[in-house]
Amino acid sequence: MSLMQKTVRTDVQATQAYVVAPAQGMVKLDAMENPQGMPAALQDALAEALKTVALNRYPEPKAAALEAALRAHSDIPKAAQVLFGNGSDELIDLIIRACCMPGDVVMSPVPTFVMYAVYSQWSHAQFVGVDLNPDFTLNMPALLKAMSTHQPKVVFLAYPNNPTGVALREAEIVQVVKAAPGLVVVDEAYEAFADASFMSRVLEFPNVLVLRTFSKLGLAGVRLGYAVASSAWAEQIDKVRPPYNVNVLTRTAVEFALTHFEAFEAQAAQLKANRETLREALQSLRNPQLVVEVFDSCANFLLFRLPNAWEVFEGLKKKGILIKYVGKAHPLLADCLRVTVSTDHENQQFLDALKQTLAELA
């Protein structure tokens, strides 16, 4: 056994690093990014704003200017506190670290966003997934029973959920919040594409935190997420936050984006409309020989099921189209693929390649 093998945690050694599929030169529809990029007219102004950033100084620890800009453009209740993270990924980690001792339980309906389980493991917390119904709606009796049995410190509800696209009903969230013995995190990563949010109710209950991100809006590379909660929760989670976790370039870029927020909102609205067009196009592939099931989505992606999903995924990849094969992630996702909604042009490239691949496999 080498010195490394004796030293590094055995569960770390047994784990594969998070794989990001190589996408050079591909039509990239695997990661729910906004394909449109920053409107050209804004790019020069952003460059101008970044010029004066003091790169030689550590960031101001509270990110007060960023918070003021965010509050001016969002629905965060006045009395709630905001915490920023290097993506909402980091905040998921911080929440679990603040709440869980080794052996404590983190719970979520599954399939869902994989990082809830990953960060649980690194905190030595036990992740308990509770299966959704086969149509990806919440199995409320099963979740209530599991909460009562396992007493989770933290319950994550992705609203809407990834990779299913399904949004819980607000009344379901309330029911979970009231029954939960600990914190309920309502993860609104896809809020811009849904017609629903729990933000206005975050202070109505003693145990809710709402998570959001700028990633799906067109700033995935900037890495900024935020958590909104009462000061009681925010003050505790803030203690495990690295003091300078959000860098000065990120802050300036997001403050800039917030002053031009209509442009980003317009892009999100366009993608929402494109989602419905793409959904109908996918559905119309169905014929007596080919069963294609397309699930309704409240997010900027669509989940669909068809025979030979892995071969279809590979066929698309050979044609330069990268989507996500999720068929092995959970039994309920057997033969499922997830595609990010993109521009008309890229959606058409995807559909053309899909039709060609299906013809090759027939």
Ligand code: PMP
């Ligand atoms: N929550 C959900 C439900 C997600 O799907 C994602 C990204 N795929 C995230 C959080 C993390 O987003 P980010 O770290 O880019 O803010």
